[in-house]
Amino acid sequence: MISKLKKKIKKKLTKYLNKSKKAYFRIAYKAFTLLPIHKDAVAFLSDSRSNLTGNFEYIDREIKSRQTDLKISYMLKRTNSAKKTFSEYTTIAWLIATSQHVLLDDFYPLVYPLKIRNNVNLIQVWHAVGAFKTFGFSRMGLPGGPKPTSKNHKNYTWAIVSSKHVAPFYAEGFGIDDRKVLPLGAPRTDMFFDATYKQSVVTRLEEELPFIKGKKVVLFAPTFRGNGQRSAYYNFDWIDFEKLYTKLSAAGYVMLFKIHPFVKNKVQIPEEYADFFYDVSSYREVNDLLLVSDALITDYSSVVFEYSLLRKKTIFFAPDLEEYTASRDFYVDYQKFVPGPIVRDMDSLVTEIERVNEFDSQSLDAFLTYYFDDLDGKASKRFVDALENNFVDYR
Template identity: 25%
Template sequence: MPRFSVIVPAYKVQAYLHECLASVLEQSFTDLEVIAVDDGSPDACGEIIDEFAARDARVIPVHLDENVGLGRARNAGLKHATGDYVLFLDSDDSFTPGALRAIADRIKETGSPDVLLFDYARTFWDGREVRNQFAHLLSQEGAAPFQLADRPGLLKLLMVVWNKAYHREFIEREGFSFPPGYYEDTPWTYPVLMASETIATLDRVCVHYRQRRQGNILGTTSRKHFDIFDQYERVFEFLDQHPDLDAEWRAVMFRRMVDHLSTLYTKRGRLPRRSRAEFLRRARQHYARYRTPGAAVSRRTRLRHALVRLGSHRTYRTLWTALRVKQRVGRYAAAARRTLRAAALQLHYRIQLRLPVRADAAVFASYWGRGHGCNPGALEEAFREHAPHVRTAWIAAPEHHHTIPTATRRLTPGTAAYWTALARSKYLVNNVNFDRRLVKRPGQVMIQTQHGTPLKKMGLDLQDHPAAARGTDFGQLLRSVDKWDYVLSANRHSTLVWERVFPSSYTTLEYGYPRNDRLHRASPADVALIRAGLGIPEDAVAILYAPTHRDYRVTQRLPLDLERMLRTLGPRFVILSRAHHTYGEPLTRASGARLVDVSDHPSVESLCLAADALVTDYSSLMFDYACLDRPIVVHADDWEAYEASRGTYFDLRSFPPGAVARSEDELIDIFATGHWRGSRSAQLRAAFRARFCAYDDGRAGERVVRHVVLGERPQAPGPDAALPHQTPTPESHISPHPTGS
């Protein structure tokens, strides 16, 4: 008896079926059977299913003589299921890597519940992935398992069959099956959730829900959408047969039904034009038939419920048109207000430009309005320490204000205070460019800190790499460069690159990067405190995984199965996963204490201090992490594609900071055998540090302030100066055999 029976019905999906079945069979969790049902498909679906069955004994092919529809095809699959748990997967969707392992582990943790709900992400043809907007409802906090009454908000989730795992004994005991029809998921999912005595959740994306450009049956214009009425009749028949559930859930189901009917009615392109009045009359009949006392509705949906109750197509259409006109007028009015506000702010800015520059004021920003950090953040701290007479302010979006020190003034982009600071502060510090409308005044000093040592092509060098340039206005870029007075450089390599790709009359300060000062000043006690805050056990080996942005990809793609890596390396390893800041989502969902998503952590320097080793691909973080003299492993599985699309200044594989892995298996082997911290890795790291870290001694920020603000000419360590061995984390917890072998 396998642990899982995965039922995949297939009809006219030959272009997607191979990917779907492969996503199941290639899971790291292998105790499963796949029941692939050919629902009389006229294309090659049946042949594809037979090909998979011939290669893998876990595939059970089922061929139906005629097309019976999705619900009955699932029923045919259920007859062959022998697994402890049943899962359904639509044949144009796919499981994410490691999904079944995570589901199996969560089922075990929660005592084998009747139903386990997990998350999904919509995937689009252009590569975008959008996670379910109600993902927060799948939180694993609190008691588990539980009943639906304990967390009724779960009914807000998409009511589909494929985002759940069902205990087969529970399904058979209750006699659940799928009815025919268009909306067959409705009379399955609601009764299943209401009847289940034990429910658990898994806060992890397990299914990629493909959003097809065409061909989604629920998105077509058809009278088949009238099927929704029959399906809700089945839901209420179920409640009539279960009086104990009827008393608790009838009012909730009534509200859900009315919401569903009104949504379907108002959705453009669903109902044929001449059938809309008939649909609303049927909705009114269902409203009257199933109306339940106590079914209170929210203020937001009260009007929609009232119109369904009235059932007048003309009234609904009139009110809906009036509402749309009101919304359009509101949008025009809002646009006019924004235009007037922008004009008023620019007038305010022009007035401020005529007032004196404040010699005791400095304004800082980083990464287009993100929080306090990077080189500008370290330099702001150096200003307060070494030039306390200069008042500092930080520009950041409101959601990042909590990262700004209390001694620093907070500024929100686009406000009057923001424009005043840009107009009148003597010192302007950023690691990217300020607003292009900024007017550089005589007496103002602009410091461009940069935000990394360049491995990839930058500035004017991108003219030969259009995929990376993405329509960059190089003329505007050079106009911004002409405003710079000083540019910070971490090493001679950076100096030579900056002065060529950003040509102008600024002064280069080859003093090292201020953001690395903290890496040299941290004590073992500081590091222990950071690790404790991240939940890293004292004896654990923490790996920071931080890949960079890919110009040749629309979205980020995780090239590594981090859960597999952890399973192979053993329980002493912990992975801190950090997505590049250009992506708006994490690389992976945390799964337990050993895989921690740190994408939103405000300080990458803290993460570097917490980690015993860094795994990256081509991120400039490796140049900073090398200051710590700790192991670095480069995962270069797509170097040729990256170099072709972005361009690089040297071949990292020929001059790496440590061991180089060209595949996931090689990466795991490097850690399993101990090569990640072996003598050869140490030799490579020493040469890398000598070239790129000569100025990192913990005083870069001080040197910049003394030069720019105090008018001194501090001496930086010479390129031949001996590099300090900087490892503030005790290494006693790292055994000679890191995998425990």
């Protein structure tokens, strides 16, 4: 009884403390807006990564490679539920209020209630490439969708995307004007055009993951099911571990699981198949894993955009296509959109894996042309050029 009471009191105190911190943050931000804006200051803010990876890594690297006046600051947290101290709230408020450029790479709840200053650029360099399943305000009225009164995303000055064709989807999803969405490219895709870097990643991963060396690697990277982070799951009952092992292990394959970080229920690999299936979900950067993969199995995940740049086979395992379409929906016709075979059962999946080198190259080329305006590995350069020029060409 006493233990339950202690837990209840602790929960209420934690809730009160969190509310107090956020109230303090808003007051601190308001106070800091009275200070001058620091020209050429660039703040990297994230609640989805604790170190520089993804788009942030490539933008940071490009800035540091130049003789530039840009001055960089960072405030990175692994998740938006990670605790922040009063000192950290103070720093975040100061960075948003006084930096000329504030970069986000994902959902960032603290910033949305704020009125961004006129000479500050709040820039969303979204972690995903392309767009085909609906998100944000495109999901109003659907399970997990926002209310019309939500302030989420609406105060972005700019958002960066890979193609003019997806710009309207992002404008709708973020609830911002089309003119604020700039098809400069996704900086994190620059690595796919750097042969030396790609080989260094392959060499490093063969040392870190010795079980892939000399094997045909199949990466299984589905998205989550459910309405969002709190309810996310994946139905592993769809996977017949025995069949995949029996059909593919003797042929020199291994299968890596890279499960979406939102998913709470982890893949349980049967012990007798532990020399074929490997869970690499804790490995942060999926793009590195793509480089060592001979085929990708996914469903509705944006990982297909990056993998398509390698011009290898993607298999779309979608046993719940009708249900997913009804609850999540797409910006495009899924069955016409995907640049690879759609399979609904294990037998079909095995067959497509065995035909790893057989895929429709014309369909893949059309996909790349639509979702990437520039296939040149210079997205980071274009972005930092715009940053240094304060986006004057786009105003």
